[in-house]
Amino acid sequence: MPNDLSVPLVWPEEGVTRVPFRLFSDPEIYELEQERVFKGPVWHYLCLEIDLPNPGDFKTTSIGEVPVVVTRDHAGDLHAMVNRCAHKGALVCLKEQGNAKDLTCAYHSWSYDMSGQLHSIAFRKGLNGSGGMPEDFDTSKHRLQPVRLENFHGLIFGTFDWEIDSVESYLGDEMTQLVRRNFEGRRLKHLGMHSQIIHNNWKLYAENLRDSYHATILHTFYTTFNVNRLDMDGGIMLAEDKWHHCSYAKRATVRNAAEYKDVHSAQYNSKLKGPYLLDPVDEGDDGITHMIQAIFPSLCIQFTLNSLAVRFFQPRGPEETELFWIYLGYEDDDEEMTQRRLRQSNLTGAAGLVSLEDGCINEFVQRGTKGSGDVNAFLEMGGRDVEPSKTSRATEVAIRGFWTGYRRCMGFD
Ligand SMILES: [Fe+2]
Structure with a gap:
């Protein structure tokens, strides 16, 4: 497919391990995305x-x-x-x-x-x-x-494409199973929502969601209090077409900690004043205590301990994005579980740290990539392939998966 840009974008020959920084601020590319991605073969x-x-x-x-x-x-x-x-x-x-x-x-x-x-x-x-x-x-x-x-199981999807197959076929088998894990046959209940304007291109947030190894580095609260660490068992599942992913972790398997329920901070010799913040109840029979499932291009389903949320984002121009967080419980939750989910929503929401840190770091990338000419990002952590990672989340494979979908929609592959 011709890319229709007056200054044609030539994708580096290394493929999805390189991403032109220009993609994050070029208004012509942004306009083309409105047609090719948002009105494209996408739910x-x-x-x-x-x-x-x-x-x-x-x-x-x-x-x-x-x-x-x-x-x-x-x-x-x-x-x-x-x-x-x-x-x-x-x-x-x-x-x-x-x-x-x-x-x-x-x-x-x-x-x-x-x-x-x-x-x-x-x-x-x-x-x-x-x-x-x-x-x-x-x-x-x-x-x-x-x-x-x-x-689809209480999630409403829409598309301008009247030809593509169903949502289930768009997601593929494994991603469909994960949506079912959290939504099938369970009536949802709204617990709250908020939105924030982030000062970055929408694709930087799409990358951030799929960046499974930054959490341990940037979100120090998660590491300190064993919410999500790279030394827990976990991995990356990828949809058959690579467009969607799920990064998951199992808290009970954390290493280098005598007792995973201990909320003592090794780093600062401090303790949580409200340890009940990290008082999860096991849900599901797979041991997963943290999962981020990203559906191309702009949806995320999040389960952090017992905090279930749908995140989605909408472009507001080449360098601005609105990010929405919808916190959910199930209709049949008792009051204690509802309170637990509400408390734990603070682990990610605007009252917590994650949304603030991610919003900030994405803006740093937006500012850092200004005037970058033909310089590219380098994405070889975990190798150069786009295959599921069963044992490690120290990888950028899900980001390479996003760019696989993006390049296909945009005609850059
Ligand atoms: Fe993050």
């Missing part, structure tokens, strides 16, 4: 089914820069569509979330039902016998642009 996370429990509910989001609204119509069916009036292009739905009889544009009262069909417009017949729309104006030809939608 994008839109929202959760529990965001829309009742007929008439709606939730706004975006795919890339395109505003999208997800609705539940009055018959109970889910729909997704571009949040853009077919008349003059104004946003039809202004609120983040709510319930409505229909979606009516504030500009000229073009009114759509909850499936996006136009049913009425103001002054269609004009006024006092003059003006108005031509006789052959047909409301059925002016609906909100539909977005293909699939509900």
